[in-house]
Each structure stands twice: as C-alpha cells, then as structure tokens.
Amino acid sequence: MNDPQVYARWLDWGTRLSLAVLVAAFLAYVFGLTPAALPLAEMPRFWRLPLERYLALSGSPTGWGWLAMLDKGEYQNLVGVALLGLVTVACYLRVLPGLLARRERLQAAIVAAQVLVLLLAASGLLAGGH
Amino acid sequence: MEAAAFPWWIWPLALFAVTFLLGIVAVLAGVGGGVLFVPIVGGFFPFHLDFVRGAGLLLALSGALSAGPALLRGGLASLRLAMPLAVVGSITSIGGALLGLALPTSFVQTALGATILAIAALMWRSKKSEHPDGVRPDALGEALHMHGVYHDPASGRDVEWRVHRTAAGFFAFAGIGVLAGMFGLGAGWANVPVFNLLMGVPLKLSVGTSGFLLSVIDTSAAWIYVNRGAVLPIIVAPSIIGVMLGAKIGARLLRVAPAATVRRIVIVLLLLAGARALLKGLGWWN
Numbered sequence: 001m002n003d004p005q006v007y008a009r010w011l012d013w014g015t016r017l018s019l020a021v022l023v024a025a026f027l028a029y030v031f032g033l034t035p036a037a038l039p040l041a042e043m044p045r046f047w048r049l050p051l052e053r054y055l056a057l058s059g060s061p062t063g064w065g066w067l068a069m070l071d072k073g074e075y076q077n078l079v080g081v082a083l084l085g086l087v088t089v090a091c092y093l094r095v096l097p098g099l100l101a102r103r104e105r106l107q108a109a110i111v112a113a114q115v116l117v118l119l120l121a122a123s124g125l126l127a128g129g130h
Numbered sequence: 131m132e133a134a135a136f137p138w139w140i141w142p143l144a145l146f147a148v149t150f151l152l153g154i155v156a157v158l159a160g161v162g163g164g165v166l167f168v169p170i171v172g173g174f175f176p177f178h179l180d181f182v183r184g185a186g187l188l189l190a191l192s193g194a195l196s197a198g199p200a201l202l203r204g205g206l207a208s209l210r211l212a213m214p215l216a217v218v219g220s221i222t223s224i225g226g227a228l229l230g231l232a233l234p235t236s237f238v239q240t241a242l243g244a245t246i247l248a249i250a251a252l253m254w255r256s257k258k259s260e261h262p263d264g265v266r267p268d269a270l271g272e273a274l275h276m277h278g279v280y281h282d283p284a285s286g287r288d289v290e291w292r293v294h295r296t297a298a299g300f301f302a303f304a305g306i307g308v309l310a311g312m313f314g315l316g317a318g319w320a321n322v323p324v325f326n327l328l329m330g331v332p333l334k335l336s337v338g339t340s341g342f343l344l345s346v347i348d349t350s351a352a353w354i355y356v357n358r359g360a361v362l363p364i365i366v367a368p369s370i371i372g373v374m375l376g377a378k379i380g381a382r383l384l385r386v387a388p389a390a391t392v393r394r395i396v397i398v399l400l401l402l403a404g405a406r407a408l409l410k411g412l413g414w415w416n
Binding site for chain 1: 138192203208235346354356364366
C-alpha cells in the first residue's frame with residue numbers, strides 16, 4: 001500500500017471516530033444527559049461576550065485545562081474536537097516510517113517538521129493557555 | 131427584537147438549519163463551508179466573532195478531513211504537492227489565529243468584511259485552466275518532487291503534471307495561512323487559484339489537493355482557538371452536523387443543480403455578508 005492509500009485509511013477512520021464522539025457528546029450535552037458547567041439557558045449571556053470577558057466571567061479553562069472537567073457536558077464535546085485536531089498528526093506519523101525506510105530524507109524531514117508544528121500548536125504553549 | 135428575547139435553544143436550532151443550507155450550497159458552488167459560515171453567522175447571529183471564527187475553522191476542518199480519503203484514494207490530491215506548502219501555511223495560520231485573537235474585534239470585523247468582498251470579486255472574475263499550458267518546472271519544485279501523474283476519470287486518461295513558480299507559491303500559501311487563521315475562513319477559495327493559475331497545477335488536482343492542504347492549515351489554527359478557550363460546543367457541534375448533512379444532500383443534487391446559478395447565488399450571499407461585516411466593523415450597522 002502506498003503513502004496516499006495508507007494516509008487515506010487512517011484519515012477516514014480517524015475522522016469518523018472524531019465526528020462520532022463529537023455528535024454523541026453534543027447530544028448528551030444538549031439533551032441534559034450530562035451535567036453542564038454553564039447552564040444551557042445561561043449561554044445567551046456568555047456567547048455574545050468577547051473571549052477574554054467570557055473566560056473571566058465563566059471561569060472556563062484554557063489550554064488543556066478542560067481535561068480536568070470531563071464530567072461536564074461541554075468539555076466532553078472537546079474530546080471530539082481534540083480528536084479532529086489530532087487526526088492529521090496521526091496520519092503524518094503513520095507515513096513517516098515508510099519514508100524513512102525508503103530513504104526519502106527530504107520528504108521525511110518535511111513530514112517531521114509538520115508534526116512538530118502541529119504538536120506545538122496543540123500543546124497550548126503558543127496560545128499561552130495551560 | 132432583541133436576541134435575548136428568544137429561548138436559548140432557538141439559536142443552535144437556527145444554526146443547524148442555516149448550516150444545513152450552507153452545506154448544500156457550498157458543495158454545489160464548489161466552495162468550502164467556512165467562507166460562507168463566518169460572515170453569515172458572524173453578521174446575523176448573536177454570537178461573538180471570536181467564537182464564530184473558532185467554529186468556522188472547525189467546520190472547514192471537518193469538511194476537509196471528511197473529503198480527504200476519497201480524494202487521496204482517487205489520486206485527485208497529491209501529498210507531495212501539498213506537504214511542503216502545508217508546513218509554511220500551518221505556521222502562518224498559527225500567527226494569523228494569534229493575531230486575530232489579539233486585535234480589536236471591530237478591526238477584525240472590518241478586515242473580514244473587506245476580505246469577503248474581495249473573495250466575492252475573485253470568484254466573479256476568476257478564470258480557470260483545466261490543464262495549464264507552458265509549465266516550465268523550476269529547481270525548487272523539482273527538488274521537492276512536486277510532479278506526478280493522476281488519472282482523470284472524466285476523460286479516462288492519465289495526466290502528467292509539474293509545477294512552476296514554486297517560490298511564489300510558498301509566499302502565496304504563507305499569506306493564505308494568515309487569512310485562514312485570522313478569520314477562520316478555511317482557504318479553498320484561495321488555494322485553488324494559487325495551485326492552478328500561479329503554479330500551473332491541473333484544475334482537478336488543484337481542487338483535490340486544496341482540500342487536503344486545508345485540513346493541515348486549519349488544524350494548526352484550530353488548536354490556537356481551542357487552547358485559548360474560543361471553542362463553544364453549543365456553536366461548533368450543530369454547525370458541523372448541519373453542514374455535513376447539507377453537504378451530503380448537496381452532493382446528491384450536484385448532477386441536477388444549475389452550477390452557474392448556484393455560484394451566482396453564493397457570490398450574492400458573500401456580497402451581502404461581506405457588506406454586513408464591513409458595516410458592523412465600522413459601527414454603522416450593529
């Protein structure tokens with residue numbers, strides 16, 4: 001199997017899984033099956049605010065702080081969002097060994113650089129949130 | 131009537147309905163959902179633009195990731211073409227996202243309006259070249275192995291392709307990354323002309339590779355919004371579900387819908403939404 005086919009297979013399953021988790025978490029959240037940190041009826045007060053003011057008033061976490069609040073419905077949704085953000089990293093990492101084995105050094109370096117950029121973005125270091 | 135007069139659930143429901151329609155129209159017009167979502171939802175819904183941009187990126191990302199497997203399997207997206215450009219685009223999209231979240235909302239709203247109006251003009255005027263002629267491969271493109279063959283199912287023949295003006299392409303995708311990150315637009319509207327008209331990539335491969343490239347560029351920027359807390363599930367989830375379902379209907383209508391008419395409708399929608407964003411940013415229509 002060549003690189004595009006391998007990439008496509010991982011992308012396909014990764015995206016399906018991410019969207020399934022997101023939809024399931026959202027339905028549980030919006031139909032009140034999981035408790036919410038901010039009551040849904042109060043959301044109109046919050047969603048109109050600029051980000052900094054929303055964070056200050058709601059006490060919502062930044063960075064990966066939401067992982068500590070996975071008992072709340074809105075943060076369970078972020079599991080699906082995070083998976084969507086990690087699908088590309090997983091696909092790139094999957095094709096990297098093949099490139100190295102074929103000694104395609106330049107392509108491998110490009111793939112490695114991309115993974116680093118994506119992980120840096122995901123880390124929260126650039127966004128200043130923890 | 132004030133938005134606060136409605137019960138909370140009206141808005142996610144309305145968002146689902148609007149994004150469902152956007153999903154249909156976006157497929158028929160050959161644009162990503164993000165470019166319509168951000169100005170329309172940002173202009174006519176009570177959500178702050180910070181959250182709308184975060185949702186727009188995730189919406190565009192979901193669409194690009196979902197379309198990716200079929201494009202790659204069909205040979206209509208090239209990893210070798212996209213991967214080097216994606217590194218540059220994703221770095222600048224991070225910068226764009228940070229910049230967009232740091233600048234005053236009125237400035238971002240005004241710039242968004244101007245950008246959307248420019249996109250509408252670009253869509254109106256843009257030419258396309260099915261198989262660009264006179265492509266003289268340059269050293270950079272060759273060094274990066276930006277060449278190959280794809281099978282065109284419509285004509286039933288294999289099409290050989292190469293690129294030129296590779297350095298200019300890198301600069302263009304750097305700029306596209308900034309705009310994608312700053313406005314949460316996705317970037318298919320810009321990727322395709324750069325691939326096709328600037329770099330000489332055949333049109334079908336340009337469209338397919340654009341989707342793949344978008345999935346990488348938008349991922350980087352989306353993480354900035356997630357980490358800054360600018361992702362509200364009550365906005366993101368119904369939008370993604372709506373646009374994905376709409377896109378499925380749109381794909382079924384693709385054979386019978388008048389593409390040129392739909393494209394004109396999209397341009398009109400962009401003009402209206404762009405004007406609304408511009409006037410809102412300038413404080414003339416709040």
